Amino acid sequence: MEFNSFAEFIAMGKHGLYVWLSYGITAVIVAVNVVQPILRRRRLMKEQAQRLRREKHNAPSA
Amino acid sequence: MWQWLTQLYHRMGSPKWFYELTTPWIPWLAVISIIGTVVGLVLGLAYAPADYLQGNSFRIIYIHVPAAILAQSAFMMMAIAGAIYLIWRMKMAAWVAKVIAPIGASLCLIAILTGAIWGNPTWGTWWVWDARLTSMLMLLFLYFGVIALQRAMESEDASYKAGAILSLVGLVNIPIIKYSVEWWNTLHQPATLKLTEKPSMDPDMLVPLLIMIVTSYVFFALLVILNTRNEILLHERKRSWVKQLLSGQE
Amino acid sequence: MSLIGSTIKRDLLLAARNPGEWANPLMFFLMVAALFPLAVDPAPAFLAKIAGGVIWVAALLATLLSLDGLFRADVEDGSLEQWLASGESLYGMALGKALVHWCISGLPLTLMSPVLGLMLALPTDAYGALVLSLAVGTPILSLLGAVGAALTASVRSGGLLLTLLILPLYIPVLIFAASAVYHAGIGMPYNGQVAMLGAMLALALALTPFAAAAALKLNLSR
Numbered sequence: 001m002e003f004n005s006f007a008e009f010i011a012m013g014k015h016g017l018y019v020w021l022s023y024g025i026t027a028v029i030v031a032v033n034v035v036q037p038i039l040r041r042r043r044l045m046k047e048q049a050q051r052l053r054r055e056k057h058n059a060p061s062a
Numbered sequence: 063m064w065q066w067l068t069q070l071y072h073r074m075g076s077p078k079w080f081y082e083l084t085t086p087w088i089p090w091l092a093v094i095s096i097i098g099t100v101v102g103l104v105l106g107l108a109y110a111p112a113d114y115l116q117g118n119s120f121r122i123i124y125i126h127v128p129a130a131i132l133a134q135s136a137f138m139m140m141a142i143a144g145a146i147y148l149i150w151r152m153k154m155a156a157w158v159a160k161v162i163a164p165i166g167a168s169l170c171l172i173a174i175l176t177g178a179i180w181g182n183p184t185w186g187t188w189w190v191w192d193a194r195l196t197s198m199l200m201l202l203f204l205y206f207g208v209i210a211l212q213r214a215m216e217s218e219d220a221s222y223k224a225g226a227i228l229s230l231v232g233l234v235n236i237p238i239i240k241y242s243v244e245w246w247n248t249l250h251q252p253a254t255l256k257l258t259e260k261p262s263m264d265p266d267m268l269v270p271l272l273i274m275i276v277t278s279y280v281f282f283a284l285l286v287i288l289n290t291r292n293e294i295l296l297h298e299r300k301r302s303w304v305k306q307l308l309s310g311q312e
Numbered sequence: 313m314s315l316i317g318s319t320i321k322r323d324l325l326l327a328a329r330n331p332g333e334w335a336n337p338l339m340f341f342l343m344v345a346a347l348f349p350l351a352v353d354p355a356p357a358f359l360a361k362i363a364g365g366v367i368w369v370a371a372l373l374a375t376l377l378s379l380d381g382l383f384r385a386d387v388e389d390g391s392l393e394q395w396l397a398s399g400e401s402l403y404g405m406a407l408g409k410a411l412v413h414w415c416i417s418g419l420p421l422t423l424m425s426p427v428l429g430l431m432l433a434l435p436t437d438a439y440g441a442l443v444l445s446l447a448v449g450t451p452i453l454s455l456l457g458a459v460g461a462a463l464t465a466s467v468r469s470g471g472l473l474l475t476l477l478i479l480p481l482y483i484p485v486l487i488f489a490a491s492a493v494y495h496a497g498i499g500m501p502y503n504g505q506v507a508m509l510g511a512m513l514a515l516a517l518a519l520t521p522f523a524a525a526a527a528l529k530l531n532l533s534r
């Protein structure tokens with residue numbers, strides 16, 4: 001362990017701002033890239049289900 | 063062996079095959095990404111010794127280097143996938159190329175931002191025109207160009223082909239740009255340290271870096287697969303196998 | 313030679329009859345260079361250091377301005393489809409268009425550059441390098457620009473998009489050309505830079521028409 005306490009870990013020998021800012025920005029960008037495809041998949045599934053229901057509804061009257 | 067390869071090639075062009083093949087992969091890729099990141103970062107942030115000259119700010123390397131490597135690899139992959147579409151009209155290749163662009167751009171952005179932030183304690187300013195950062199900036203512009211061009215085209219087929227052409231032109235230019243920027247930088251170099259000294263790195267510093275690099279490739283694969291599957295769902299929605307997929311979901 | 317040659321002749325004639333096409337970018341070139349002393353510092357000692365770079369940036373911007381719509385007229389009036397139907401090579405057409413563009417853009421810029429050198433206190437030793445770097449570099453700009461123009465020919469207000477696409481590709485040209493002018497100005501050799509420009513020109517001549525031809529095909533209506 002390079003650091004003797006959690007406070008030291010956060011401080012990173014006075015470079016704390018830079019290190020955590022970097023990791024923070026990265027975390028945000030990574031999170032966006034993970035969440036976006038998941039949300040899009042859900043939306044696609046929902047739209048598809050709606051379309052199928054509509055088709056089934058229209059079919060008997062055809 | 064040759065027959066197996068041609069079979070594989072034909073299968074890869076089938077969206078259904080790709081979708082079914084990758085479904086069980088996703089949890090594994092996710093698990094490996096998470097474990098790799100945790101291990102790599104714990105080792106890198108807590109156990110690697112502080113750099114002799116840069117102190118603890120060097121720990122940014124564990125994000126900066128993997129992002130930079132991947133941003134460049136991703137561009138290459140995007141160009142190759144685009145070329146496959148141009149030559150063989152394989153729709154899967156077009157979708158993969160389309161999907162890689164924003165992911166590669168994100169990675170490029172991470173590399174640039176972390177590089178600039180790292181530069182502050184090292185060189186005293188928020189932005190420096192060092193060779194790597196400047197090359198990365200050019201790469202980001204190339205990514206933006208591909209994304210913007212694809213959005214501007216009217217037909218989908220034209221957007222895939224235009225993106226492919228631009229990616230290929232960009233691919234040829236990337237080594238030229240890198241060389242010219244590095245050459246330019248030797249004329250104007252700030253008389254201070256380089257950002258990393260990779261070959262002479264202490265193994266305690268190097269191992270987490272290697273772990274993070276491998277993990278980032280796995281994570282990249284995961285993102286590409288997730289996004290490509292969405293493209294498949296979108297484009298193949300009229301096919302029966304997709305409809306069956308959904309009734310299975312309900 | 314027939315179709316390509318007559319197309320080149322026609323385009324040059326059109327440009328000659330439409331002076332705005334080549335004169336406006338030239339005026340822009342002049343004005344942009346004039347902005348720098350006004351905005352920063354007119355002292356000759358300062359200007360001399362940046363003159364080469366400023367002139368080259370101005371040349372880049374003027375070129376981008378004139379690239380927009382390089383192929384648009386041909387797409388819209390159907391000449392492109394006629395060309396494809398004729399079986400003549402699109403490679404040749406792209407090369408011819410780039411040549412015409414250079415004649416109405418890069419060549420005038422190169423010829424006018426000494427004037428800008430005077431305005432920006434360019435060191436006397438650098439004039440040769442300035443004209444040489446522009447003479448070798450502006451064709452590269454036209455060739456790469458033709459690819460961008462072909463890609464964006466069907467895009468509405470594609471001019472800005474064109475700029476976004478092409479600028480990263482121009483960076484190596486800018487770096488080596490400006491460096492050649494600067495080093496000439498301080499009395500150092502600049503052969504290496506010019507050689508790099510020559511190599512890039514050779515590469516561009518050989519490869520860019522393929523990309524431009526492929527991009528042109530995208531503009532045909534379905």
